[in-house]
Amino acid sequence: MAQTDTVTRILDTAEVLFAERGFAETSLRTITSKAKVNLAAVNYHFGSKKALIQAVFARYLDPFSERFHQALDELEAQYRGEAIPLEVLLETLARTVLEVPAERNSLKVFMRLLGLAYTQAQGHLRRYIQEHYGNVFSRFSDLVRRATPELPEAERFWRLHFMLGTVIFTLSGLDALRDIADKDYHEHVSVRDLIRRLRPVVVAGMQAPLPDDALKVAG
Amino acid sequence: MAQTDTVTRILDTAEVLFAERGFAETSLRTITSKAKVNLAAVNYHFGSKKALIQAVFARYLDPFSERFHQALDELEAQYRGEAIPLEVLLETLARTVLEVPAERNSLKVFMRLLGLAYTQAQGHLRRYIQEHYGNVFSRFSDLVRRATPELPEAERFWRLHFMLGTVIFTLSGLDALRDIADKDYHEHVSVRDLIRRLRPVVVAGMQAPLPDDALKVAG
DNA sequence: AATTGTTTTAAACATTCGTTTATTCCACGC
DNA sequence: GCGTGGAATAAACGAATGTTTAAAACAATT
Numbered sequence: 001m002a003q004t005d006t007v008t009r010i011l012d013t014a015e016v017l018f019a020e021r022g023f024a025e026t027s028l029r030t031i032t033s034k035a036k037v038n039l040a041a042v043n044y045h046f047g048s049k050k051a052l053i054q055a056v057f058a059r060y061l062d063p064f065s066e067r068f069h070q071a072l073d074e075l076e077a078q079y080r081g082e083a084i085p086l087e088v089l090l091e092t093l094a095r096t097v098l099e100v101p102a103e104r105n106s107l108k109v110f111m112r113l114l115g116l117a118y119t120q121a122q123g124h125l126r127r128y129i130q131e132h133y134g135n136v137f138s139r140f141s142d143l144v145r146r147a148t149p150e151l152p153e154a155e156r157f158w159r160l161h162f163m164l165g166t167v168i169f170t171l172s173g174l175d176a177l178r179d180i181a182d183k184d185y186h187e188h189v190s191v192r193d194l195i196r197r198l199r200p201v202v203v204a205g206m207q208a209p210l211p212d213d214a215l216k217v218a219g
Numbered sequence: 220m221a222q223t224d225t226v227t228r229i230l231d232t233a234e235v236l237f238a239e240r241g242f243a244e245t246s247l248r249t250i251t252s253k254a255k256v257n258l259a260a261v262n263y264h265f266g267s268k269k270a271l272i273q274a275v276f277a278r279y280l281d282p283f284s285e286r287f288h289q290a291l292d293e294l295e296a297q298y299r300g301e302a303i304p305l306e307v308l309l310e311t312l313a314r315t316v317l318e319v320p321a322e323r324n325s326l327k328v329f330m331r332l333l334g335l336a337y338t339q340a341q342g343h344l345r346r347y348i349q350e351h352y353g354n355v356f357s358r359f360s361d362l363v364r365r366a367t368p369e370l371p372e373a374e375r376f377w378r379l380h381f382m383l384g385t386v387i388f389t390l391s392g393l394d395a396l397r398d399i400a401d402k403d404y405h406e407h408v409s410v411r412d413l414i415r416r417l418r419p420v421v422v423a424g425m426q427a428p429l430p431d432d433a434l435k436v437a438g
Numbered sequence: 439a440a441t442t443g444t445t446t447t448a449a450a451c452a453t454t455c456g457t458t459t460a461t462t463c464c465a466c467g468c
Numbered sequence: 469g470c471g472t473g474g475a476a477t478a479a480a481c482g483a484a485t486g487t488t489t490a491a492a493a494c495a496a497t498t
Contacts, residue, residue: 165388
């Protein structure tokens, strides 16, 4: 075995560079030279750049998916058919998201990658994620439905994505925002600190009063 | 003058392609061929691809900035030194954002571009926007401060960006989300409809209770 | 009609990219 | 020791990119 496995070194380097610059802006040559690995190694071990991108995501999402399913199993057993409160669901989601990358101290990278998955073109990535991890989102989404029976179907769908936007946007653009915050408010925030701030905002957003029906149909 | 001005045709085509695929993924050859314009025209009229990207943004943000300043002038005159209520500020912001691209029916494109400006690498773009339009944000941000005196400085800063994330993330990923919503809920939403849904969520998020101080200092 | 300055055009340029090839290296089993 | 097979390497390939060049086309002025 080399000093560290070549595959691991590629993944470690790639995820950081992808998170910093995006996929198209990160060349295989940049990755392999920074990882001190031969250029051809990526195609040898992963097959293509697309496959490397997917592998980077899988390394986070596989453990996340497994742990989150497990955590939801426990919650469902605990609540025995009753609806699980929204705060508990959100808390569990947050805890799992925090746990997974904690071992490698890469929470920031993970968040940024999630943001990229949504905003970057890369149709193959969206398909890959949808195909491999769509059921986790479905399950969570069903539980949220039972926790917020007062919300109309569509309203809940949109609010979930509003909140997803809040979290991913903030945490994925964290570095830039933190620079401003440091400068203007002399208060250095950690990711965990931010999540503490996010919680009441997300809960309040989900439970906001329904919009009035004016202008319901519009062009 | 050609059928339509070459510069305009380039801008019209570029903004749509940028919004669809991002900046790095859109080549000058794709733009110029779709715009039925010679490849060299971009470098002749704009100087470089970077300058073209900035010009695309300026065409939206210049009118936006002007109108928004003007709207805030009127509000300040109307409230004569009193604090302008948060709802009014948000309403004014939303109205201006809706007005600017309305003339070209390009609200979706505008929103997507805003999202890209935040999430794509393109350091030059962030610098350009900060430099040219930073004062509009500052002014708005000051008015929000006066409207929410109960919020600690830093908390308000972060909540503003939480809400910015909600809006930009949702509207810039609109097409993908709308596909799902159409399929699952048979309810087709317009951008204006979404903004109607967004309003109570944003207001509630800004006015959410403060987070408890547990774990205030964390790694 | 000739001249001027601007715009358009086709072609080439120099890089950079992802991928492939052919070779070398190296550990392991026989 | 020898051969075998997986891994690493250097080099090249073909395609695509942003940019530049130099000539042609055009419009307006005198």
